[in-house]
Amino acid sequence: MILAMDTSTYVLGVALGDKEAVKAEWTTYEKKNHSLRLMPGIDHVMKSINVEPSDLSGIAVTTGPGSYTGVRIGVSTAKAMASALQIPIYDVSSLEALASNRRFGNGLVCSFIDARRGQVYAGVYEAREGDLQAVFQEKLWLLDDLLAELASRSLPVYFLSLDVDLHRDNIQQALGSKASFGGATDSRIKPAEILRIALDKPPVSNVHALVPRYLQLAEAEKNWRKVQGDHE
Amino acid sequence: MPRILAIETSCDETAVAIVEDGKNIISNIVASQMEIHQRFGGVVPEVASRHHVENMTMVVEEAMSAAKMSYKDLDAIAVTEGPGLVGALLVGVNTAKGLAYAHDLPLLPVHHIGGHIHAAQLVAEVEYPTLALVVSGGHTSLIYMPKEGVYEGVGETRDDAVGEAYDKVARTIGLSYPGGPEIDRLAAKGEVTIDFPRAWLEDGSYDFSFSGLKSAVLNYIHNAKQRGEEVVPENVAASFQASVTDVLVERSRRAASEYDVKQFLVTGGVAANRELRSSMESEFPAEGNVELVIPPLSLCTDNAAMIGAAAQIAWKKGLRAGYDLNGEPGLLLG
Ligand SMILES: [Zn+2]
Numbered sequence: 001m002i003l004a005m006d007t008s009t010y011v012l013g014v015a016l017g018d019k020e021a022v023k024a025e026w027t028t029y030e031k032k033n034h035s036l037r038l039m040p041g042i043d044h045v046m047k048s049i050n051v052e053p054s055d056l057s058g059i060a061v062t063t064g065p066g067s068y069t070g071v072r073i074g075v076s077t078a079k080a081m082a083s084a085l086q087i088p089i090y091d092v093s094s095l096e097a098l099a100s101n102r103r104f105g106n107g108l109v110c111s112f113i114d115a116r117r118g119q120v121y122a123g124v125y126e127a128r129e130g131d132l133q134a135v136f137q138e139k140l141w142l143l144d145d146l147l148a149e150l151a152s153r154s155l156p157v158y159f160l161s162l163d164v165d166l167h168r169d170n171i172q173q174a175l176g177s178k179a180s181f182g183g184a185t186d187s188r189i190k191p192a193e194i195l196r197i198a199l200d201k202p203p204v205s206n207v208h209a210l211v212p213r214y215l216q217l218a219e220a221e222k223n224w225r226k227v228q229g230d231h232e
Numbered sequence: 233m234p235r236i237l238a239i240e241t242s243c244d245e246t247a248v249a250i251v252e253d254g255k256n257i258i259s260n261i262v263a264s265q266m267e268i269h270q271r272f273g274g275v276v277p278e279v280a281s282r283h284h285v286e287n288m289t290m291v292v293e294e295a296m297s298a299a300k301m302s303y304k305d306l307d308a309i310a311v312t313e314g315p316g317l318v319g320a321l322l323v324g325v326n327t328a329k330g331l332a333y334a335h336d337l338p339l340l341p342v343h344h345i346g347g348h349i350h351a352a353q354l355v356a357e358v359e360y361p362t363l364a365l366v367v368s369g370g371h372t373s374l375i376y377m378p379k380e381g382v383y384e385g386v387g388e389t390r391d392d393a394v395g396e397a398y399d400k401v402a403r404t405i406g407l408s409y410p411g412g413p414e415i416d417r418l419a420a421k422g423e424v425t426i427d428f429p430r431a432w433l434e435d436g437s438y439d440f441s442f443s444g445l446k447s448a449v450l451n452y453i454h455n456a457k458q459r460g461e462e463v464v465p466e467n468v469a470a471s472f473q474a475s476v477t478d479v480l481v482e483r484s485r486r487a488a489s490e491y492d493v494k495q496f497l498v499t500g501g502v503a504a505n506r507e508l509r510s511s512m513e514s515e516f517p518a519e520g521n522v523e524l525v526i527p528p529l530s531l532c533t534d535n536a537a538m539i540g541a542a543a544q545i546a547w548k549k550g551l552r553a554g555y556d557l558n559g560e561p562g563l564l565l566g
Binding site for chain 1: 271272276278279281282285286287288289290292293303318319322323325326327328329330331333334335336554555556557558559
């Protein structure tokens with residue numbers, strides 16, 4: 001039995017399942033502190049189908065990109081459980097999990113989160129009969145560059161993001177009728193998709209080495225590196 | 233005889249210890265980020281949080297293997313709930329919850345300052361009533377404990393923590409971060425030639441204030457430079473340190489006699505300061521009626537053994553945290 005958790009956005013998600021089926025799935029949309037609610041949520045989902053921690057054979061967690069604090073809460077919890085139970089841990093991208101909501105569509109799927117100053121952190125995938133192939137590795141883009149790149153391709157693009165309204169106008173301007181957008185229920189990560197992705201890939205070889213996917217270097221680190229560069 | 237695994241991540245040390253009965257250290261691991269933050273001239277919260285996530289489970293496993301224990305040998309998981317940097321606290325708190333949940337162990341919340349105070353248990357039998365002076369980069373507190381587990385704040389800094397004042401003054405005389413050890417080293421070679429102010433505040437107050445002193449040092453250096461006079465850093469360090477120590481010792485002496493305590497505990501990173509130690513030792517001599525307890529440096533700076541020691545009190549009181557435990561950056565003691 002694998003336990004999956006997601007705290008990368010304000011949506012909190014927990015799921016339990018194995019190769020055969022999803023056994024339980026729980027999400028909330030409250031904009032409340034994940035630290036207060038993640039472990040009670042896990043406990044709730046586990047109890048709802050009578051699963052004990054010792055029944056777990058793996059932990060899957062979204063490592064971002066997303067809210068730094070949110071992701072750290074999930075990753076800390078997941079690493080602690082995997083380490084204490086000596087079971088494997090699975091590193092799942094929150095962008096890939098989100099894009100999976102459209103894996104039965106046709107064309108391109110772009111999942112993103114806003115990264116301020118005209119930037120987005122985005123993943124671009126091609127959906128083919130339930131399978132997602134990465135077209136670009138997830139990375140930080142200037143939205144204008146990303147849209148120009150997508151406009152140069154013939155396939156339609158389906159956008160999925162909790163931040164979609166921030167950029168809807170820009171996207172429509174650049175892509176016209178080639179762009180379409182997920183609705184509210186498609187724009188959040190479904191914990192069962194985290195399970196599915198985890199079950200399809202090898203676990204992380206070293207639990208300790210699992211770290212969040214940050215959008216950028218910490219500000220202080222960036223400045224320090226700039227100064228170092230200037231001195232070279 | 234509970235065996236408690238304790239976690240501390242309130243600032244820039246990722247620390248895990250296993251402590252038995254609140255006094256025997258079975259293992260005590262600290263992964264310090266000091267070198268990382270040195271380049272920034274101080275602790276950067278986001279950087280600290282990132283390193284905690286990176287190191288946390290490794291430090292847990294190191295503490296377990298150093299203790300040659302498995303989870304079935306443990307009775308509880310303790311963690312610093314606050315105060316501290318919220319992002320840093322959250323890593324420890326959520327790790328503690330994950331460990332506790334995985335093995336159905338009780339979860340004990342610990343106050344960071346309580347941890348500093350109860351570090352004394354690791355080196356001495358604490359006798360109540362007692363007073364504790366907690367001095368570090370983040371805290372300057374004088375706390376009275378009529379009996380175990382009861383804390384009354386007696387004095388508190390109104391502005392900078394004493395360690396913070398050290399860091400700022402160190403920067404102005406061109407020393408590296410952290411400033412405490414550097415100033416202490418320099419002061420040992422200098423003389424008290426400058427009469428920096430002592431902030432006595434109102435009559436009878438036990439509070440502290442170090443911002444005026446910090447500005448006085450700044451002004452002194454500025455004025456000396458303007459007049460083309462030579463600044464002797466050794467003497468500035470010695471004079472600054474004398475001013476700090478005078479106030480700390482005066483408050484301690486007065487409180488110890490007013491509260492009529494059996495012991496006086498000095499703890500926190502600044503307790504490593506040689507000048508402060510020797511002044512405290514002459515204030516509370518071995519043959520006197522107040523016993524002075526200053527834990528060794530490794531237990532004075534942030535560590536998890538002290539959290540394990542303090543957790544013993546939560547254990548005895550029957551205090552247990554739920555799975556909704558959160559990091560509390562402004563948590564009050566008591
Ligand atoms: Zn401290």
